[in-house]
Amino acid sequence: MTANYPRDCWYVAAVSDEIGTAPLGRRLLDRRVVLYRQESGQIVALADQCGHRGYPLSKGHVKGDNIECGYHGFQYDPTGACAKVPSQPHPPYGACVARYPVREVAPFVWIWLGAPGRAAGRPVPALPWLTGHDWASSGTSLRVNANYMLVHEHYLDLTHIPWVHPQETPPTIGSVAPLDEIEVSETSVTFSRNMPVAPLADWEAAATGLPRDRDYHRRHYGTFISPAVLVEGWDLFGADGQTFGQVRIQAVTPETPWNTHLFWQFARNYSLDDERVGQRLHAVFEQVMRVDVGVVETIQDTVGYAGAANGFHVSADAGVLKVRRIVESMLTHERQYRSPTAGMPVQA
Known part of the structure; x- marks a missing residue:
């Protein structure tokens, strides 16, 4: 392709x-x-x-x-x-x-x-969850045998989680509604949704220590910062007003049109000094990522990105479609304004 x-x-x-x-x-x-x-x-x-x-x-x-x-x-x-x-x-x-x-x-x-x-006039993306003192993080990297946009689009539409990740989905959440809010700039898409009130999933209970005999509010949000980075957050609100925040940073770098480097970091704003909590969350979300990679690679192997992009659309695809337009606009701009030598490496 x-x-x-x-x-x-x-x-x-x-x-x-x-x-x-x-x-x-x-x-x-x-x-x-x-x-x-x-x-x-x-x-x-x-x-x-x-x-x-x-x-x-x-x-x-x-x-x-x-x-x-x-x-x-x-x-x-x-x-x-x-x-x-x-x-x-x-x-x-x-x-x-x-x-x-x-x-x-x-x-x-x-x-x-x-x-x-x-390059000089464009700073690298700011990721304060990885550099601030109010967050603890860990991560790993994976090689994905699929086009990089399949990776992005998988995480832009989380309505798949009850089926792909039933063990990690909070009990009683049978489906995930489309995004509540979407804001679009020239190069980014910011989104959010309120999740249905539900009891704790096993990983949430183990990580937060919250009581399991009640329902909790959650908020999912994120930003497609650029074709290189997608950030997603998952806030869990305790009864005493405490917010247990988790943020997943996915740095997505194409290797070729068919393969992708996925550099993954998971950050939290609670239990910062508890290594057991960090290790537990890392293990849970690394397994989640590996399952996700399997899904994306299956789509690549079956229909490829072109085939997936030509499928019919539903309301949950709103974020995906806006990101596609941004990427296509960037590609069009590069095709129109690149000189014959632009985009070539710097010569010493």
């Missing part, structure tokens, strides 16, 4: 812990990239191929601030310029590989693979 992901966007390339003294090779937006740390700790992102014979630089070694090709020993500095050719005194004039803008805001490492001149 034709690539349906905008390039002028900050995507998550990795989590901070993945990048150390060894090169990390990764395919992102159908482009091979190598990431490594300089001695200062700064992260470098280059095209993952030596400019000489195309051997992957990720199969080489980091030498100080440079990366060394494992084939002939050529070295490239953090700008992508060839700094050493062992078989001759000086490298050829202008020899280089592409470099890409990269930003680290732990736990994520962001990369820009679009028009280079547009």
Whole structure:
């Protein structure tokens, strides 16, 4: 299928812990990239191929601030310029590989693979649930054998949860109503819904310690921040006015039109120092994510994204349809205004 992901966007390339003294090779937006740390700790992102014979630089070694090709020993500095050719005194004039803008805001490492001149004016998405002191979080990453939009659309329509996740759905909630509120900007969609009053699910009771002999109000909300990030929240309201908040951050990075990197973080605003609560919630929602991945991969294998996008629509698809329009608008803009060289990697 034709690539349906905008390039002028900050995507998550990795989590901070993945990048150390060894090169990390990764395919992102159908482009091979190598990431490594300089001695200062700064992260470098280059095209993952030596400019000489195309051997992957990720199969080489980091030498100080440079990366060394494992084939002939050529070295490239953090700008992508060839700094050493062992078989001759000086490298050829202008020899280089592409470099890409990269930003680290732990736990994520962001990369820009679009028009280079547009990166500086666009900050990476703000995710305060991962950086603030009022939240505790943990996460993991998964590779999904499906188009990235299938992942987004799965989470934009949670009316599937009583059927896909019956054990995690609060008792007596037989179905989930469509979204109550949807707000649309040029590049984002914010949504919310009030859930039916219901008793606690097992995971809610275990995590919060709330009494199980009563019903509780809940609110589901979220924001499609960009094609790279979808944030969802689930607030549970206790009888004493306390709000037990959970937020799931899904960083969705296309690997190819058929595969996706899913970087997942789950944050909570309660029991911040209780590791058992954190471990329990992590286990529950990692299992939920793995079930979700199975559903999405089945759709990809059966009809693909094009087939799913051509299905009939119901009221619960309101958020999905608005996101599709935003993404298509971004793609149209890139097609119209990209110069012949825009979107190509930065040359040293």
